[in-house]
Amino acid sequence: MTHPLASWKDGAAKQAILDFVAAVTTPNGLSFVPPSDRIAVFNNDGTLWVEYPLYVQAFFVFDRVKQLAPQHPEWQTQEPFASVLKGDLNAVMAGGETALLQLVVVTHAGMTTDEFAEIVQDWFATARHPTLHRPYPELAYQPMLELLAYLRANGFKTFIVSGGGVEFMRACTEQVYGVPPEQVIGSSAKTQFELYDGKPVIRRLPELYFFNDKAGKPAAIQHYLGKRPIAAFGNSDGDLQMLQWTTAGPGRSLAMIVRHTDGKREFCYDQTGMSSLKQGLVEADQQGWIVVDIQRDWQRVFAFELER
Amino acid sequence: MTHPLASWKDGAAKQAILDFVAAVTTPNGLSFVPPSDRIAVFNNDGTLWVEYPLYVQAFFVFDRVKQLAPQHPEWQTQEPFASVLKGDLNAVMAGGETALLQLVVVTHAGMTTDEFAEIVQDWFATARHPTLHRPYPELAYQPMLELLAYLRANGFKTFIVSGGGVEFMRACTEQVYGVPPEQVIGSSAKTQFELYDGKPVIRRLPELYFFNDKAGKPAAIQHYLGKRPIAAFGNSDGDLQMLQWTTAGPGRSLAMIVRHTDGKREFCYDQTGMSSLKQGLVEADQQGWIVVDIQRDWQRVFAFELER
Numbered sequence: 001m002t003h004p005l006a007s008w009k010d011g012a013a014k015q016a017i018l019d020f021v022a023a024v025t026t027p028n029g030l031s032f033v034p035p036s037d038r039i040a041v042f043n044n045d046g047t048l049w050v051e052y053p054l055y056v057q058a059f060f061v062f063d064r065v066k067q068l069a070p071q072h073p074e075w076q077t078q079e080p081f082a083s084v085l086k087g088d089l090n091a092v093m094a095g096g097e098t099a100l101l102q103l104v105v106v107t108h109a110g111m112t113t114d115e116f117a118e119i120v121q122d123w124f125a126t127a128r129h130p131t132l133h134r135p136y137p138e139l140a141y142q143p144m145l146e147l148l149a150y151l152r153a154n155g156f157k158t159f160i161v162s163g164g165g166v167e168f169m170r171a172c173t174e175q176v177y178g179v180p181p182e183q184v185i186g187s188s189a190k191t192q193f194e195l196y197d198g199k200p201v202i203r204r205l206p207e208l209y210f211f212n213d214k215a216g217k218p219a220a221i222q223h224y225l226g227k228r229p230i231a232a233f234g235n236s237d238g239d240l241q242m243l244q245w246t247t248a249g250p251g252r253s254l255a256m257i258v259r260h261t262d263g264k265r266e267f268c269y270d271q272t273g274m275s276s277l278k279q280g281l282v283e284a285d286q287q288g289w290i291v292v293d294i295q296r297d298w299q300r301v302f303a304f305e306l307e308r
Numbered sequence: 309m310t311h312p313l314a315s316w317k318d319g320a321a322k323q324a325i326l327d328f329v330a331a332v333t334t335p336n337g338l339s340f341v342p343p344s345d346r347i348a349v350f351n352n353d354g355t356l357w358v359e360y361p362l363y364v365q366a367f368f369v370f371d372r373v374k375q376l377a378p379q380h381p382e383w384q385t386q387e388p389f390a391s392v393l394k395g396d397l398n399a400v401m402a403g404g405e406t407a408l409l410q411l412v413v414v415t416h417a418g419m420t421t422d423e424f425a426e427i428v429q430d431w432f433a434t435a436r437h438p439t440l441h442r443p444y445p446e447l448a449y450q451p452m453l454e455l456l457a458y459l460r461a462n463g464f465k466t467f468i469v470s471g472g473g474v475e476f477m478r479a480c481t482e483q484v485y486g487v488p489p490e491q492v493i494g495s496s497a498k499t500q501f502e503l504y505d506g507k508p509v510i511r512r513l514p515e516l517y518f519f520n521d522k523a524g525k526p527a528a529i530q531h532y533l534g535k536r537p538i539a540a541f542g543n544s545d546g547d548l549q550m551l552q553w554t555t556a557g558p559g560r561s562l563a564m565i566v567r568h569t570d571g572k573r574e575f576c577y578d579q580t581g582m583s584s585l586k587q588g589l590v591e592a593d594q595q596g597w598i599v600v601d602i603q604r605d606w607q608r609v610f611a612f613e614l615e616r
Contacts, residue, residue, distance in 0.1 A: 036488060113530050157490075170534040180344060181534030182465075188531060193523040193549050200549070200556045202530050209531075215501040222421050222510050223496060223517075224532065226478040226489030241501050241508070248508045 004150040007143040007300040013256070014297065016290045017147065020254040021154050024230065031252040033230055035155035040231040041221060041242060042148070044162035044169060044186075047235045047258050048177060050129065050139040052267040054089070057168050059130065060123055062089075064107040081106075109189060109206035112196075113167060116204055120171035134304070137176045141258075143298045144233075148177055151231070159229070160184045161221060163213040163238060167204075185224050187212045213238045218245035230254070236276045240283065247287060255289040257281070262295040265302075312458040315451040315608040321564070322605065324598045325455065328562040329462050332538065339560040341538055343463035348539040349529060349550060350456070352470035352477060352494075355543045355566050356485060358437065358447040360575040362397070365476050367438065368431055370397075372415040417497060417514035420504075421475060424512055428479035442612070445484045451606045452541075452566075456485055459539070467537070468492045469529060471521040471546060475512075493532050495520045521546045526553035538562070544584045548591065555595060563597040565589070570603040573610075 008014040023031040024038065045051035065075070065084045075081035080099035083091035092099060108116065128135055148158050160169060160179050166186030173179045190205040212220050218241050221229060232239070232246035235258040243255040257280050261270045270277070284291050294301065316322040331339040332346065353359035373383070373392045383389035388407035391399035400407060416424065436443055456466050468477060468487050474494030481487045498513040520528050526549050529537060540547070540554035543566040551563040565588050569578045578585070592599050602609065 167534065184534065191527045191530065193526045200552045202527055218501045219499045219510055222499065226475065244508045
């Protein structure tokens with residue numbers, strides 16, 4: 001039988017997972033946690049799958065703008081659409097939050113929730129990562145897939161708690177991670193129930209309802225679950241408060257931070273602006289959170305072997 | 309063996325439940341639904357337990373005001389607190405929404421989520437219904453408890469989707485209904501994650517975040533679950549849109565409305581202002597939704613026998 005964490009190298013990170021799971025699942029043990037309270041939360045981008053050079057959802061936005069462009073001839077000259085259509089991502093990014101919000105609104109709002117789900121599912125079925133040239137569902141980290149499965153095999157309920165759009169993520173989380181839609185918490189748009197031609201629909205409105213990042217994450221966990229997790233996994237300071245909340249519980253807990261250190265097998269952006277991982281490392285050191293160094297701790301990064 | 313719906317009288321309502329469950333669970337049947345999509349949603353007050361003469365949560369508010377009164381001598385003369393302390397509920401109600409909101413704020417906000425959970429749990433452990441003289445957890449409807457268990461035994465995941473405060477309901481839903489906190493959707497206050505004396509807490513703020521009623525219910529279901537239910541149970545027009553959304557799905561579905569017609573064994577307020585059930589009955593008639601008449605359809609209302 002293959003070890004359930006076969007893609008993890010032997011070392012402190014793997015051992016911390018094994019020790020933690022053994023401790024909380026040993027009946028009559030000091031740290032035993034009943035299955036109903038075995039809640040594990042995972043950030044998505046950069047923790048469960050690739051986020052470099054941009055979030056997967058950003059590539060969806062750009063592809064969708066290109067797809068809608070024939071219906072919007074004015075986009076050829078109107079920013080930020082013109083730069084997207086030219087493929088000039090630096091120019092898009094230079095437009096800052098306002099530009100990004102405009103792009104999100106035209107690609108994510110106006111349609112019903114059913115229509116949006118179909119658009120995203122269709123995209124996932126054909127889109128490929130611009131530099132890795134693989135469908136996005138293949139860009140999940142194999143060690144994290146094994147970790148999700150290992151925790152579930154030990155009675156854990158696994159949740160995604162991520163800054164990505166909740167309905168965007170739900171289009172693939174069950175297929176990729178085995179996490180059903182009702183266990184995905186993300187950022188969300190305002191929506192409105194209405195009767196459209198006599199048929200009940202839920203329409204996506206062009207307004208942010210909730211941004212699931214930083215201090216919003218523990219608040220959302222409490223809001224959605226009403227329970228404090230005992231294990232949390234992230235990779236940036238956007239996950240800091242989620243890890244603080246998880247580890248401040250009364251019993252044993254596990255907190256892990258993934259560091260992107262492997263330019264050969266994945267991407268190395270650990271010390272760049274992209275990662276935004278500073279305070280997390282300071283607290284990891286102080287609190288004994290586990291740092292997962294991809295180069296050092298993962299035997300294999302993807303299910304396929306990347307050739308470069 | 310006792311029949312799983314032993315407290316339901318034979319009749320159209322019971323038969324509709326049996327037929328529906330048989331249809332969606334028969335492998336290779338035309339209406340088969342895989343277990344992951346067997347989602348059933350229940351309103352709480354008036355559907356799963358007593359809501360008369362006031363919502364259970366209202367009694368919590370009044371008791372809590374009395375408990376806090378010694379720290380607020382000004383309440384003796386200040387409305388709406390003075391009327392609560394005198395037990396003059398009509399005067400409280402005359403203050404309308406503003407008065408109720410004031411009462412909710414002082415009893416539901418300011419403390420951390422952990423502190424609030426403890427306050428509510430303590431209250432449930434000792435409080436009794438003012439006219440039935442029973443602890444509230446005993447005031448769940450026995451036929452609905454059997455229905456919840458029957459659906460779960462047939463692979464359904466059962467959710468509460470109610471206008472009550474989500475953290476208030478969570479203090480008892482697992483014990484009373486077997487529904488864990490993460491399967492409870494309700495109205496909610498804004499909250500804020502903060503470090504308090506260096507310790508992470510989530511604080512309840514004096515502001516409504518989401519009111520889970522009417523058109524808000526299907527929007528919340530989509531927001532939290534990302535899946536359309538196939539069964540929905542309510543008792544007022546506050547549940548109308550939830551039933552519309554549930555029954556507008558592509559496959560077979562079940563929608564039921566409980567009518568409070570039994571003044572002897574429970575309360576009869578079917579044709580009064582309290583019930584607010586008008587459009588629901590019209591659509592039930594048009595759409596073939598099942599009306600559950602307590603007097604006609606329930607063999608027993610509570611686990612105990614009420615003596616009056």
